[in-house]
Every structure is written in C-alpha cells, then in structure tokens.
Amino acid sequence: MSNPNTSGWRTATQCVHSGTQLDENVKGVNTPIHTSSAFGYGDPADNKYPRYYNTPNQKAVVDKLCALEHAEEGMLFSSGMAAISAMVLGLLQSGDHLVIPKEIYGGSYSFFRTELPRFGIGFTLINDTTPEAYAAAITPATKALYMETPSNPLLKLTDVAAIAKLAKERGLLSFIDNTFASPINQLPLQMGVDVVMHSGTKYFGGHSDLCFGVLLGRREPMQKLRTHAVNTGGSLNAQTCALIERSLKTLEIRVERQTLNAQRIAEFLEQHPNVLKVNYPGLPAHPQHELARKQMKGFGAMLSFEVAGGGTAADALTDRLQIIMPALSLGGVESLICSPRKTSHLKMSAAEREEAGISDGLLRLSVGIEAAEDLIADLDSALRAK
Ligand SMILES: Cc1ncc(COP(=O)(O)O)c(C=O)c1O
Structure with a gap:
C-alpha cells in the first residue's frame, strides 16, 4: 500500500502512523520484518540492499523520522558516532576546516580531535557558542559549523537560527547534534540547519536497549552523504529497524x-x-x-x-x-x-x-x-x- 503524505499530521499521529509499510497480503497493522539481504532486481534506481540504506524496514523508520524532523531525506547508522563520522567525512575533505564548540559529547570531541587530523581536516574549538565566537573562528577553508544544544552536561544553549543564518551568509554548511532535545522539543531544520544528527540510542530507542544513529536533512547534502555512506557501510539490520519503529510510536x-x-x-x-x-x-x-x-x-x-x-x-x-x-x-x-x-x-x-x-x-x-x-x-x- 502506498504511504499517505503525512506532513499535515500532528506529531503524535506521525509517531504512530508515518512511514508504516502495510502488508496488503495479511492486513497486519505493522510493517512486516523483511529479513532478506538479497532482493530481486529490476529498475536499477530501485535496487534494494541493506548497505544502500533503502530496504523496507530502514525506509519505514526513516520516513517516520523525516516526518517528525521535517527532513527531506534520512539514513540510519549502527551508532550515533557512525552517523557523526559519516556526516563529517562525507561532506568535508582534506584541506577543509570545521568550527566545533568545546563543550560537546565526549565521544564526538574525541572523534574530532583524533580522526580529523588523519584526514587533513582542520578544526577550531570554540569556548563559547555565540554567533560572534563562531564568526571569529571561520577561516577561508571553513566548510561547516557544528552545534550541540543543549550541551552535555551543563545544558548551555546555542542560538540555532543565528548560527544557521551565519553559515548561509558565508556559504557554509550547518550541522547539529539534536540528541538531547529530540524533534519533540526542537526542530533545527526549520531553523535553517542543513543536517541534523541523533544518537538514536537515547530518546528514539527510549528503552536503553538499542544502539543506532540517524542523519536527517535537506536533500542536497543528504544525497552527497548517501554516496559516502554506501561506500563506507555502517547501515542497520531489519530486526533493529523494527524495534526502532515500535519505539518511535511512543x-x-x-x-x-x-x-x-x-x-x-x-x-x-x-x-x-x-x-x-x-x-x-x-x-x-x-x-x-x-x-x-x-x-x-x-x-x-x-x-x-x-x-x-x-x-x-x-x-x-x-x-x-x-x-x-x-x-x-x-x-x-x-x-x-x-x-x-x-x-x-x-x-x-x-x-x-x-x-x-x-x-x-x-x-x-x-x-x-x-x-x-x-x-x-x-x-x-x-x-x-x-
Ligand atoms: C549528545 C550525544 N551525541 C552523540 C552520542 C554518540 O551516540 P552513540 O553512543 O549512539 O554512538 C552520544 C552518546 O552518548 C550523545 O550523548
């Protein structure tokens, strides 16, 4: 059954119904778990494979999350860190530069400090996250501004709309880790951000029993990211997707x-x-x-x-x-x-x-x-x- 356009629905309805891939054969109300890793081929643009991030259970979750976060496209990864690393390594290259606040999740901090130099990507760590502090850290090589708000563990905020605007004015991308707020409390794409990342392990999973990551965003950066993600792997299996879909209903x-x-x-x-x-x-x-x-x-x-x-x-x-x-x-x-x-x-x-x-x-x-x-x-x- 084709999925209705759910963008006009309210959040609670989207949580329950958006993305569901109903099974016409038996009329079950939930998306069936498609265990296959091999799918028949036909239209090359529609070839399905788990690492292409396009199998039915991945799609059901991504469609629901796109509706909730107001995103055009999305992808699921095997952890939040896999999502962050795909976002940065998929959109930046050697010689580029990134502006990053000092007060962010420790794992992200460690990824930036340890891995980016190995790929020739420069970065500046900023102590405070005012638009002035971001602007002062921009260099001719800067490609993106990174945000995490509210911050961990001091719950400091960054003005998301102001940083997204600054990025646009300077021709840069803006990224945000929206894990702490979740789309229930904060919608960064509506404030002009290009790519939103979540550790799905937290509120999306919601029962401390799943580990996964999510990228959601505008079509253009997401399509570039998709190529990188397909090349590097890191996708999620159908069983985990089914558990995520169930969690997201609540x-x-x-x-x-x-x-x-x-x-x-x-x-x-x-x-x-x-x-x-x-x-x-x-x-x-x-x-x-x-x-x-x-x-x-x-x-x-x-x-x-x-x-x-x-x-x-x-x-x-x-x-x-x-x-x-x-x-x-x-x-x-x-x-x-x-x-x-x-x-x-x-x-x-x-x-x-x-x-x-x-x-x-x-x-x-x-x-x-x-x-x-x-x-x-x-x-x-x-x-x-x-
Ligand atoms: C704010 C934030 N971002 C990213 C991550 C990384 O997510 P994961 O542990 O799913 O890789 C975490 C994990 O604690 C986090 O708290």
Missing part, C-alpha cells in the same frame, strides 16, 4: 512526560538546601531561558545539578538512590544519574574540568517516565540522609 508521549518530570524535578532541586546549583533551560534562572523559550518547544528531560560537599557528597547521594539508577547513557524510560567526573569527563584533569565548569559535586540526571513524586522523594531522601 516518542512524543515518552518525551513529553519526561520533559514535564524534568521541569518538576528541576524546580524541586532549585529550592533544596543541599543543592548549590541547577542547570535546566526550563528554569527562569537559567541564563539562556529566553533563548530556550524561543527555539525549544519543551525544555527537554536532561538536567544537571551541583550538590554541597563535592565529589564525596555526590557519590554518597548516588549510592543512596533507590529508583534513579547510576548508569551511563540517557533518554530511556528509566531515570539515570551519572557523575561527569567519573564518566564523560574522566579523561580530563581536575584543572581542565574546573576550567570547563564541571565541578566534582556535579551530577547529570536523565529523567525518565516514572511518577515525578516518586523521583522527587527518592532525590529528597538521598539528599537529606547523612
């Missing part, structure tokens, strides 16, 4: 609930005597709250906070929690907490961490879909216990 209700929970928890923590500071864009006290209101539909479900008593107090609090689990990663239905000094920022020296504003008492919280009252009670008793 993306909006999960992320909306997570976002509501995060707001309540941030407001609770902000008032707590044992908490020194809360980083959450939904709080009026957040220095970029107005920007958050301008560019985000909701303020997201990630926050970080600093406890009195430094690393010892942060560790003790983590140990005392009964519901919120200490773990790496984020975006799942279960609330997870982690200490950046022991995880994402482990490789930095204490002095480097201090310079980056990552104190030993900082904890990052990925808020799940549990009852907000239970999460608040869990945090309250762990914060009060001695």
Whole structure:
C-alpha cells in the first residue's frame, strides 16, 4: 500500500502512523520484518540492499523520522558516532576546516580531535557558542559549523537560527547534534540547519536497549552523504529497524512526560538546601531561558545539578538512590544519574574540568517516565540522609 503524505499530521499521529509499510497480503497493522539481504532486481534506481540504506524496514523508520524532523531525506547508522563520522567525512575533505564548540559529547570531541587530523581536516574549538565566537573562528577553508544544544552536561544553549543564518551568509554548511532535545522539543531544520544528527540510542530507542544513529536533512547534502555512506557501510539490520519503529510510536508521549518530570524535578532541586546549583533551560534562572523559550518547544528531560560537599557528597547521594539508577547513557524510560567526573569527563584533569565548569559535586540526571513524586522523594531522601 502506498504511504499517505503525512506532513499535515500532528506529531503524535506521525509517531504512530508515518512511514508504516502495510502488508496488503495479511492486513497486519505493522510493517512486516523483511529479513532478506538479497532482493530481486529490476529498475536499477530501485535496487534494494541493506548497505544502500533503502530496504523496507530502514525506509519505514526513516520516513517516520523525516516526518517528525521535517527532513527531506534520512539514513540510519549502527551508532550515533557512525552517523557523526559519516556526516563529517562525507561532506568535508582534506584541506577543509570545521568550527566545533568545546563543550560537546565526549565521544564526538574525541572523534574530532583524533580522526580529523588523519584526514587533513582542520578544526577550531570554540569556548563559547555565540554567533560572534563562531564568526571569529571561520577561516577561508571553513566548510561547516557544528552545534550541540543543549550541551552535555551543563545544558548551555546555542542560538540555532543565528548560527544557521551565519553559515548561509558565508556559504557554509550547518550541522547539529539534536540528541538531547529530540524533534519533540526542537526542530533545527526549520531553523535553517542543513543536517541534523541523533544518537538514536537515547530518546528514539527510549528503552536503553538499542544502539543506532540517524542523519536527517535537506536533500542536497543528504544525497552527497548517501554516496559516502554506501561506500563506507555502517547501515542497520531489519530486526533493529523494527524495534526502532515500535519505539518511535511512543516518542512524543515518552518525551513529553519526561520533559514535564524534568521541569518538576528541576524546580524541586532549585529550592533544596543541599543543592548549590541547577542547570535546566526550563528554569527562569537559567541564563539562556529566553533563548530556550524561543527555539525549544519543551525544555527537554536532561538536567544537571551541583550538590554541597563535592565529589564525596555526590557519590554518597548516588549510592543512596533507590529508583534513579547510576548508569551511563540517557533518554530511556528509566531515570539515570551519572557523575561527569567519573564518566564523560574522566579523561580530563581536575584543572581542565574546573576550567570547563564541571565541578566534582556535579551530577547529570536523565529523567525518565516514572511518577515525578516518586523521583522527587527518592532525590529528597538521598539528599537529606547523612
Ligand atoms: C549528545 C550525544 N551525541 C552523540 C552520542 C554518540 O551516540 P552513540 O553512543 O549512539 O554512538 C552520544 C552518546 O552518548 C550523545 O550523548
């Protein structure tokens, strides 16, 4: 059955129905899992193969994500890092230059610092992400501006429309890691960005049991990327695609609930005597709250906070929690907490961490879909216990 044009549907409807490849034979309501890696051939433009990123289960997921993110084309990869590396290596070449903020996901930072020099791609790391800071870092060789907003773990924001505009004015591409916000809370392509990347491992998978990455964007850069991606591989199998399609049906209700929970928890923590500071864009006290209101539909479900008593107090609090689990990663239905000094920022020296504003008492919280009252009670008793 041909798929309807779903662009006029509301987000919740798109989550459930966009992209579904119905099976006319048995009238099942879900996309069947097509296990084949070999498909009959005919029209050469339509030859299917998993590494061509065009099999039915890949297409079902990509069509749904294109509808949600307002993208013209998309591709699925076996991890978020595979998506980031394809985006950069597929659109830049030796002699090109990229502008990158310093405060980004540690794995992305490590990829840029370790791999780009091997391919002769230059980059400038910027400390703050104002349009002026990006503009000052542009060189004659610059090809693209890279963004990640809200940032990990301090939840700082970048003005997405302003950076996309700057890129256009200078004839550059703009890239964004939209993992933290998800398309439920932020739509960068509508703000002029060229290519959006997601670690699907987080909110898209949503149950801490899948690993994949996504690129979505305008047709022109995506077609160039497709050639690179077909040549280098890194695509996803049908079984995983079917699980992703199922997860995405609940993306909006999960992320909306997570976002509501995060707001309540941030407001609770902000008032707590044992908490020194809360980083959450939904709080009026957040220095970029107005920007958050301008560019985000909701303020997201990630926050970080600093406890009195430094690393010892942060560790003790983590140990005392009964519901919120200490773990790496984020975006799942279960609330997870982690200490950046022991995880994402482990490789930095204490002095480097201090310079980056990552104190030993900082904890990052990925808020799940549990009852907000239970999460608040869990945090309250762990914060009060001695
Ligand atoms: C913001 C962000 N971007 C990218 C990645 C990389 O994604 P993956 O682990 O799926 O490769 C992560 C992983 O934690 C992340 O948090």
